[in-house]
Amino acid sequence: MSTRLLLLVLASGLAVALTGTLGGCPAIPCDPNTCPDPNCPDPNCPDCNEPDPNAVAKTLHQRIFEDVLGKTAYEGTADSCLICHSDHARDILESAHWKWQGPVTNIAGLEGEIHGKRDLINNL
Amino acid sequence: MAIASNEGRCTQCHIGYNWKSDTAESFFDDTANIDCFICHDTTGTYKKHASANGGGGPAALMIDGELTVVEPAALTDIAFNVGTPSRTNCLACHASAGGGDNVKHGDLSTDLIAPTEDMDVHMGGLNYACQECHTEAGHKIAGATMLHSNEGAVTCVDCHSATRTHTENGLVASLLNLHTDRVACQTCHIPTFSRTQATTMEWYWDEAGDDDAANPLQFGKGTYSKKKGRFVWGMDVTPTYLWYNGMWEHKIVNVADTYVEAGTVADPVVIAAPTATIADDDAKIYPFKKLIGRQPADLTNKRLLVPHLFGTGPGPDPYWISFDWGLAVAEGAAFAGQPYSGDWAADGGFANTVNYLAINHEIAPKANALACEDCHGNAAFWTQVGMDDPFGS
Numbered sequence: 001m002s003t004r005l006l007l008l009v010l011a012s013g014l015a016v017a018l019t020g021t022l023g024g025c026p027a028i029p030c031d032p033n034t035c036p037d038p039n040c041p042d043p044n045c046p047d048c049n050e051p052d053p054n055a056v057a058k059t060l061h062q063r064i065f066e067d068v069l070g071k072t073a074y075e076g077t078a079d080s081c082l083i084c085h086s087d088h089a090r091d092i093l094e095s096a097h098w099k100w101q102g103p104v105t106n107i108a109g110l111e112g113e114i115h116g117k118r119d120l121i122n123n124l
Numbered sequence: 125m126a127i128a129s130n131e132g133r134c135t136q137c138h139i140g141y142n143w144k145s146d147t148a149e150s151f152f153d154d155t156a157n158i159d160c161f162i163c164h165d166t167t168g169t170y171k172k173h174a175s176a177n178g179g180g181g182p183a184a185l186m187i188d189g190e191l192t193v194v195e196p197a198a199l200t201d202i203a204f205n206v207g208t209p210s211r212t213n214c215l216a217c218h219a220s221a222g223g224g225d226n227v228k229h230g231d232l233s234t235d236l237i238a239p240t241e242d243m244d245v246h247m248g249g250l251n252y253a254c255q256e257c258h259t260e261a262g263h264k265i266a267g268a269t270m271l272h273s274n275e276g277a278v279t280c281v282d283c284h285s286a287t288r289t290h291t292e293n294g295l296v297a298s299l300l301n302l303h304t305d306r307v308a309c310q311t312c313h314i315p316t317f318s319r320t321q322a323t324t325m326e327w328y329w330d331e332a333g334d335d336d337a338a339n340p341l342q343f344g345k346g347t348y349s350k351k352k353g354r355f356v357w358g359m360d361v362t363p364t365y366l367w368y369n370g371m372w373e374h375k376i377v378n379v380a381d382t383y384v385e386a387g388t389v390a391d392p393v394v395i396a397a398p399t400a401t402i403a404d405d406d407a408k409i410y411p412f413k414k415l416i417g418r419q420p421a422d423l424t425n426k427r428l429l430v431p432h433l434f435g436t437g438p439g440p441d442p443y444w445i446s447f448d449w450g451l452a453v454a455e456g457a458a459f460a461g462q463p464y465s466g467d468w469a470a471d472g473g474f475a476n477t478v479n480y481l482a483i484n485h486e487i488a489p490k491a492n493a494l495a496c497e498d499c500h501g502n503a504a505f506w507t508q509v510g511m512d513d514p515f516g517s
Binding site: 058059061062065072073074075076077078080081082085086088089090091092093094095096097098099100102103104105106107108110113115116117118119120121122123124 | 125126127128138139140141152153155156157158159160196197199200202203204205206221222223227228262263264265268269270271272273274275324327370371372373374375376377378379381395396399415416417419428430477478479
């Protein structure tokens with residue numbers, strides 16, 4: 001083993017020994033009964049020092065709203081959803097569900113013309 | 125009947141907010157108008173109001189039993205729980221086409237949210253979400269409409285073999301496989317439609333407007349409404365069988381809204397129908413729902429006219445306020461840009477129509493598929509498809 005690698009292994013071993021953790025949580029699966037880190041970033045590892053029996057795990061989007069965006073409430077498509085999902089939004093603008101019309105393929109003589117729900121006539 | 129002049133009501137099922145009759149084309153270029161929750165709500169509580177604020181589908185919740193338009197903050201719990209669409213999301217709109225549960229399609233009702241295997245083998249037995257077959261890519265969702273299939277089509281052979289279609293019980297399988305060139309899967313495997321809930325088979329708009337009409341129930345559904353006229357419902361309906369190769373004819377405002385038929389019961393105006401015939405090598409026999417009715421038309425010039433039904437943007441006299449067809453049709457036709465004298469007494473009236481709709485859902489377990497004698501020996505079937513029964517009398 002090279003000297004540099006040996007030093008790295010010793011250093012990380014020392015770090016584990018001093019703090020009892022590697023990267024914040026124990027390297028082994030977090031056991032709430034033994035985890036010494038109250039700020040364990042593993043969302044499935046509850047606060048070991050004061051586990052709350054009534055706590056409901058936050059959903060992914062609740063964690064994103066509250067912990068990442070710092071928002072307590074939904075603020076509408078533009079100010080909430082599009083912060084992360086603007087790519088999907090641009091895709092939507094090109095879709096049939098959005099436009100309610102599209103290039104005709106199934107009516108002889110109208111191929112390529114833009115028609116659809118917006119301008120068809122039915123008996124309903 | 126068409127969306128033009130009625131946008132505020134019809135767009136309750138648009139995936140955006142605030143598409144009204146006076147909405148500019150630029151609306152469609154603004155991502156801020158998108159409604160993400162209509163597809164991505166997983167709580168089942170998200171609603172859109174049909175008519176508040178002039179329509180256009182503002183977000184709403186049921187509060188104390190009343191459908192109530194709400195501010196964004198009230199949707200926070202919905203926002204925290206967004207997820208992959210389920211059948212509940214899709215069917216909220218696709219099962220209520222035509223203005224009520226299973227009114228239009230005949231093979232899509234909210235019964236398919238929690239179906240048994242008998243009701244549909246894919247949605248019931250296998251609990252497939254819609255997008256298992258109607259695959260999504262970049263928010264484009266596969267599934268042909270009568271007009272376009274630019275987001276992809278869905279066919280049985282996407283998953284089921286086209287070459288070794290039937291494989292069990294060798295002799296029977298061989299006989300069945302003799303049919304697959306000219307008989308579509310849906311024909312035998314959807315023996316009837318609307319098996320658990322009735323669908324509209326006839327819709328007479330001309331009978332609307334009566335405050336005193338009786339409203340007897342048929343299959344548990346009302347047959348008369350002052351706003352809409354008279355309905356005839358059907359349940360466990362035997363399909364109409366037609367040759368089909370993917371091509372349609374369809375009435376379209378200003379492009380194809382005149383007609384050559386007499387517009388009588390015996391010779392109704394064709395709203396939409398497959399155009400293939402037995403002579404088309406690529407055509408197969410498919411099942412369809414046949415929906416007949418009567419709707420406003422310029423009888424002098426033989427043109428179906430768009431009536432203004434909802435909202436006062438396009439004019440003060442939509443039918444659902446004025447209950448006057450003359451005024452409502454004049455406003456609707458003008459808004460849609462159709463040539464029309466506006467003189468209901470001279471030119472207006474009602475044409476009889478027929479509309480064929482494809483049947484693709486409510487796929488029955490194979491034990492319940494059509495049997496030989498359902499077609500062979502059934503003269504009505506051979507008259508419909510225009511050929512002689514090879515085993516008939």
